[in-house]
Amino acid sequence: MRNPIFTKLLSQLPATVPFVGPETQERARGALFDARLGANESVFGPSPKAVAAMQAVSEEIWKYADPTSFELRTALAEHHSVDIDNIVVGEGIDGLLGYLARMVVQEGDDIITSDGAYPTFNYHVIGYGGILNKVPYKEDHEDLDGLLKAVINTNSKLVYFANPDNPMGTANSAEAVQGFIDLLPDTCLLALDEAYIEFAPDGISPRIDVGQSNVIRLRTFSKGYGMAGARVGYAIGAQEVILQFEKIRNHFGMNRAAQAGALAALQDQEWIEHIRDQVKHGRDQIGEIAHDNGLSIIPSVTNFVAIDCGRDSTFAKLVLSYLVAHGIFVRMPFVTPQDRCIRVSVGLEEDISLFANLLPKALSAARSGS
């Protein structure tokens, strides 16, 4: 009965999953992970004020959330010095990318991204029948010139990149990104994923200008704000772009406690300052561990570090497998040559210490090919 009922596009799609979660891996190995350093979650958690807000609202969870996210959008608008109509809140950047793909992608459209960048963007583009044009990284950075050329060559309507980047942790400068924007044809929308921006130093994010109607910024409470499990993302853009989301989004998709938590988190910028310090310290620790093992790292401005395992993908996979098998959840980049690395999120002291103990054994096991 499938073919007559489901769309032709759906029947052509694979039953793919952008990421296999750590819980699935835990069930497969029959034990919980001792350290959870694979999803770039913020182990430091959110502001205690955000936790308190979520706990308080749990008592009134019988109420639907405000479908307009009015209070949160108002606070975000103030935070970013834009108007409330320049902001849409959604179920994580993942959810917003899904909406965005639906808004833009028609079957057969050429869409531009970096090769090895965010699988969830790819998932949504393919899910709407788009054709992915992937531009290789350049020296472990997203290649803005290459992306721009690809846009122009394919007359693409949508280009995605993350700055700071994931999975490498590198960033292009605000000037470079602004240069890209200035040269981008106005027939192409840039989805600029700034999920990791709270960890980055100044000079990475170009000034927000909602007059640029072909740029949409994606931000999240999942990373710096430490609320990945809450699923609160938002987009900033020109009003005429943001309004398009109203036509298609799940207006009642947001969790009420999560919205309250995000508002409280936003209002506690001191916590973010504190996290920034913690994360910087954590990156330094990972760098030292890598160095102690004769490995180098890719300098990162995020809450994770790509460690160059010094050989090829096969070798890095062996290192990764050993770590995962022995209780440390980590991930690695998807494509060559970035997949010579493993990607380790900043952790608590005890997480990092487990990693420090295990990495030499993992390298040794990998060197012996097991």
Added chain:
Amino acid sequence: MRNPIFTKLLSQLPATVPFVGPETQERARGALFDARLGANESVFGPSPKAVAAMQAVSEEIWKYADPTSFELRTALAEHHSVDIDNIVVGEGIDGLLGYLARMVVQEGDDIITSDGAYPTFNYHVIGYGGILNKVPYKEDHEDLDGLLKAVINTNSKLVYFANPDNPMGTANSAEAVQGFIDLLPDTCLLALDEAYIEFAPDGISPRIDVGQSNVIRLRTFSKGYGMAGARVGYAIGAQEVILQFEKIRNHFGMNRAAQAGALAALQDQEWIEHIRDQVKHGRDQIGEIAHDNGLSIIPSVTNFVAIDCGRDSTFAKLVLSYLVAHGIFVRMPFVTPQDRCIRVSVGLEEDISLFANLLPKALSAARSGS
């Protein structure tokens, strides 16, 4: 820049909202509602065990939720005596209906629903370019014969109805629904919305048979389980149908605390028994208030009651406006002749008392045409 970037379909869609939330109305009137009886939320809240679970998980909200909702699906599968692969969890029934529309609806497809039924279903169908064929209610019940005829006449691939129904609160019998299913062509999928089933007596929901590959049941933790703000819905169906969701859904759309809360809520079936009694009592109270005011009600098996205001839509709107202006959030059906009614959700004693005090004044104001 809109036209070259966004899809043709999107540019044709209105910026519509299925429901205006009470918070928006509160901002418009400059005061909070004294009683929230308009969205069929469960004022009695969820099981205290669910609240405790959500509060506990708020402490670890830095972790993404399990994208497979494994524990919750396992418990739901056991609860319904089906396999875990017969269950998909999503961001409320609203979210699942969005996915379902995407899976089935191609531009120009004829889709069948009742006239005056769930606006969010309509929103998603239109959002994917479907053409809604709306079948009138019959004596305040969804007209199963009419719906079946419409399916056959249009060769439709998708038909939706709710049982129990919203906004009238009536239900067709399990036998009648099963009769519909038995006669439904296998080229058409039935989306059977059972959001209110926990309030209904036995004999309303046909036996779940996941061998029926053209029936998908939609259930929720928003109503009986009292967790509307958590956004946890689920669908039960044949494995080959459920698997389709994996191709397109936002795998990381679920809130971690909400999943834990839903699991705890499901495990506390005593609470549901307790709620069922409370809701029955509440319906009786609303019936008495209507009766005291010389009005009749539509007998309901849900947590809300449609009160027949005894005249036309204009009159019912005046009654509704008075109530809303004076602090009671209620809603009313969208189409004639159901829009002779106002729809009042079961409330706490203090909510119902406010309503009892205000209804005579609202009727009086409406009769004087103000």
